């Protein structure tokens with residue numbers, strides 16, 4: 272697709288880029304019901320980590336993003352994978368995902384409520400597992416990094432899928 276030639280994946284930003292890009296990402300997340308809300312301050316902090324990958328087109332126009340976040344030891348979580356509605360199904364989501372998964376020496380977890388996304392994640396080598404298959408240290412870290420309500424929802428109410436790539 273022609274626009275892909277102009278698409279860059281960035282994970283290093285100046286302070287003024289962080290101010291501008293964080294606002295764009297915050298607004299996009301509010302509008303996309305399938306993504307968990309994240310406070311603006313969290314987005315700003317994550318943009319400084321080097322693990323927040325942003326798809327930008329000419330003129331610093333933000334078209335997507337994905338977050339990779341350390342959970343425990345060599346386990347990282349992949350979250351908030353997003354491409355602007357008008358730019359989907361053209362390979363830009365893949366460019367983001369492949370940037371986030373570029374380190375082959377670590378293991379990746381991803382949680383989704385969408386069965387369709389589990390198929391896409393399998394395409395990148397993820398497999399579905401259950402919470403009790405996680406190593407105990409990782410399970411503890413996993414549970415404490417999200418609120419109790421979302422863990423209860425995961426187990427009892429709305430089925431979410433836990434995916435791992437190792």
Ligand SMILES: CC(C)(COP(=O)(O)OP(=O)(O)OC[C@H]1O[C@@H](n2cnc3c(N)ncnc32)[C@H](O)[C@@H]1OP(=O)(O)O)[C@@H](O)C(=O)NCCC(=O)NCCS
Nearest residue numbers: 305352353354359360361362363364365383388390391394
């Ligand atoms: C999920 C999302 C980021 C994907 O972005 P996208 O730009 O449309 O994705 P791409 O066009 O790059 O396709 C992604 C890959 O999945 C593959 N794919 C698409 N549908 C698939 C399916 N049903 N089964 C298996 N693989 C599939 C594509 O072939 C592509 O892989 P390739 O580049 O190696 O060929 C985008 O749809 C989005 O923002 N959705 C709303 C937010 C959301 O639901 N995020 C996920 C939260 S867990």
